[in-house]
Amino acid sequence: MAAAALAAVSLLVPATASAGDDLAVDMHRQGEALQVRAHALLDAPKPLVWKVLTDYERMPRFIPGLAKSVIRQRQGSHLLVEHTGDARFLFFTFPIDVTLEVDELPMQWVTSRAIGGNFRRMTGRYDLSEEAGRVLLRYSGSIEPDFDLPPLIGAVALRHSVREEFEALVAEIERRAVAGTK
Numbered sequence: 001m002a003a004a005a006l007a008a009v010s011l012l013v014p015a016t017a018s019a020g021d022d023l024a025v026d027m028h029r030q031g032e033a034l035q036v037r038a039h040a041l042l043d044a045p046k047p048l049v050w051k052v053l054t055d056y057e058r059m060p061r062f063i064p065g066l067a068k069s070v071i072r073q074r075q076g077s078h079l080l081v082e083h084t085g086d087a088r089f090l091f092f093t094f095p096i097d098v099t100l101e102v103d104e105l106p107m108q109w110v111t112s113r114a115i116g117g118n119f120r121r122m123t124g125r126y127d128l129s130e131e132a133g134r135v136l137l138r139y140s141g142s143i144e145p146d147f148d149l150p151p152l153i154g155a156v157a158l159r160h161s162v163r164e165e166f167e168a169l170v171a172e173i174e175r176r177a178v179a180g181t182k
Contacts, residue, residue, distance in 0.1 A: 024169055028051045033144040036162055040170045042135045044177035046128060050107050052173045052181060053126055056081050062172040064164050077104040087161040093151045120146045
């Protein structure tokens with residue numbers, strides 16, 4: 001997501017119980033792009049966090065609005081991942097169609113950038129580190145859609161989608177940690 005996580009754009013799910021106080025999503029506009037910074041401190045083993053973060057083809061099960069996520073090509077730690085779906089906010093729906101070039105350094109980071117689809121620019125990076133026996137998941141990215149967003153409400157909708165996706169990712173990590181599943 002990192003790459004993949006922004007593929008479907010979403011934002012209002014409440015923070016999860018254990019990460020609640022340790023989860024933050026900050027966004028601001030820079031020209032036509034939305035700059036995103038997010039982090040969560042997780043009570044989950046690092047291998048589990050990595051597994052969820054790179055579980056590209058299962059992401060539609062837990063990322064709101066993401067209908068399809070397919071790995072089109074994999075060469076070692078370099079992938080092409082295709083995402084399709086819709087971002088929804090109030091009564092607005094925005095199509096999401098993006099092909100991401102993804103690079104991974106296992107258990108450390110995932111980067112992505114859009115190379116096709118309906119985004120002029122989309123880049124992202126997830127970093128994992130350990131802090132006081134917990135995993136710190138950080139995300140930074142830039143999103144510039146290549147589709148029309150209604151004035152005023154468009155930026156709000158995009159912000160909503162991004163927050164919702166990050167919070168859903170964190171919720172899935174925590175759900176699997178509690179369930180003891182990978």
